[in-house]
Amino acid sequence: MFEDETVDIACPKCGFKNSLLVRELEQSSETHIVCQGCQVGVIVEASEFQHRLHEISNEVEAMQIQAREAGHKSPKPRKGDFQI
Numbered sequence: 001m002f003e004d005e006t007v008d009i010a011c012p013k014c015g016f017k018n019s020l021l022v023r024e025l026e027q028s029s030e031t032h033i034v035c036q037g038c039q040v041g042v043i044v045e046a047s048e049f050q051h052r053l054h055e056i057s058n059e060v061e062a063m064q065i066q067a068r069e070a071g072h073k074s075p076k077p078r079k080g081d082f083q084i
């Protein structure tokens with residue numbers, strides 16, 4: 001459902017936000033990325049991400065309810081900031 005969405009993974013060292021596809025995160029229990037800001041290796045654990053994804057899902061749901069009440073349709077879900 002969120003496979004084509006991206007999340008911003010904040011680098012624990014420099015704070016640079018690296019965009020990752022949700023699809024990539026779901027493929028394994030750990031995703032290794034290299035920070036585009038400082039080139040440090042960052043490991044993103046899927047279990048942490050799943051928790052965050054659940055929160056995003058709740059936010060989107062809330063937004064859709066609000067949008068429906070406001071008379072708008074299909075709002076674009078905003079990107080979630082994933083803090084390690």
Ligand SMILES: [Zn+2]
Nearest residue numbers: 011014035038
């Ligand atoms: Zn960095």
